[in-house]
Amino acid sequence: MAGPSGSAARSARSGPRAPSTGRLRRTLLASLVAAAVVFPMSAAASPDxxxxxxxxxxxxxxxxxRYAANRANLAEAARMAEDAGRTGRAVxxxxxxxxxxxxxxxxDGRGRGRAVEVFGDLGSAxxxxxxxxxxDTTLDTYQRFRAGAVSLQQRLQAEHPRSAVVAWLGYDTPGTVSTTVLTTDRAGEAAAELGRFLDRLRGMTGPxxxxxxxxxxxGSVVCARTVTGPAVVDMVLFGSPGTGAGSARQLPTGARVWAGRGSGDWIGTVPHVRLGGLxxxxxxxxxxxxxxxxxxGAAGHxxxxxxxxxSLESLVAIxxxxxxxxEAPHA
Incomplete structure (x- = not known):
């Protein structure tokens, strides 16, 4: 009987066919993105x-x-959380x-929560x-977010009294340990909310x-999908994993687009790839x-x-x- 052909013999010796190089590369890159984005931070669970x-x-x-009504709502939310035994949220x-x-x-004190807080006088700003x-920015981690807003406002006020800062927790942020944080899905919904808010905000500020x-x-993924009007003159992306866009020209804004990253920010190790929506x-x-x-500078994430x-001085200047x-060009 004739023996197997050369190609058949090679196939028999090598066993099952190995995955293609392209598929291996895609799998590896996806794993690297997941590891780099998910594991450096831990998620904070938000009780319902x-x-x-x-x-x-x-x-x-x-x-x-609005301020008066929302202060009353906040007080009631704290009372209800305490009555329900949710002492952490109440505190x-x-x-x-x-x-x-x-x-x-x-x-909005329900669930993970939403809040839009103003620092300064919008009417004269x-x-x-x-x-x-x-x-992972929620009402349970809000003080960290608020501290950054206060720091920025203090520096702005020192240079320009007619300034204000708005801390916009106006969307349900994804959990850091989640598949959602690796996609633009949540950002699309948030961008629509942010766009509407910016339209209303313009009517509340000085002429x-x-x-x-x-x-x-x-948040940079959210901003990159937000359609902005002429009142928005600058869009600043910092600590960004990427935007889902290939270039600043593709963003739906006429604003100047800025980008910066501190040398101590772990996000710089994230592979900048996009594979099948990931x-x-x-x-x-x-x-x-x-x-x-x-x-x-040396800013961490x-x-x-x-x-x-x-980094704060640069943001104030912008x-x-x-x-x-x-910043010197990044390698």
Whole structure:
């Protein structure tokens, strides 16, 4: 009997066919993205706590009316959380109450929670920074987000009294340990919310008001999908894993697009790939992306707004319309 052909013999000796190089590469890259994005941070679980429905307003409600109604809603949410035995949430809400005459344009204490807080006088401000947070920012971690807003406002006020900061926790941020944080799905829904908010915000500021979007981590994915009007003059991406877009020109905004990353930020180790909807593609600090660069110094992932940092000084300069120190090109 004739023996097997050469090709058949080689197949028999080699056993089952190995996966293609392309498939192996895609699997490896996807695993690297997951490992780099998910594991450096731990998620904070948010209990499904009872709370009153958000206060309802007419379209032309003045900011001071919104502030008063939302402070009352916050107090009631704290009481309901305490009565339900959700002491951790109750303590955090009481801390938000204790911050003084808090100025919330929106507040929802249900579930993971949402809050939009103003620092400064919107009515007289002609420079307004809107902070958009990243993953795992909830009412349970709100004080960390708020501290950055306060730090930014203090520096802005020192340079330009007619300034304000808005901390916009206006969407359900993805959990860091989740598949959602590796896709743009949550960002698309959030971008629609942010776009509507920016349209309303413009009518609350001074007549010459200019808005800057400061977008951290997954918040940069949200901003990159937000359609902005002419009042938004700057969009700043920092600590960004990518945007899902190949270049700044593809973003739906006429604003100047900036990008910066601190040398101590672990997000710089994330592979900038996009495979079948997983990952976020081009690194915004790569010159090929086409964003303006700014110096972020040695900032770690959660350090960009800390007092005394080079990154904070750069962000202040952008909001005020002056020229920040440029970052050296990233390799």
């Amino acid at each position: 706590v009872p709370a009153p429905a958000p206060a309802a307003f007419t379209q032309d409600a003045a900011p001071h009316e 955090r809400l009481r801390a938000m109450e204790a911050a003084g005459a808090a100025q919330f344009l929106a507040f 002609d420079r307004v920074a809107v902070l958009v947070p990243g993953s 010459d008001g200019r808005l800057s979007l400061l977008c951290h981590s997954y 990952g976020f593609g081009t690194d915004p600090v790569d010159p090929a992306f086409g964003a303006r660069s700014f110096a972020a 959660s350090d960009y707004l800390k007092p005394g940092t080079e 909001v005020l319309g002056t020229t920040p120190t440029a």
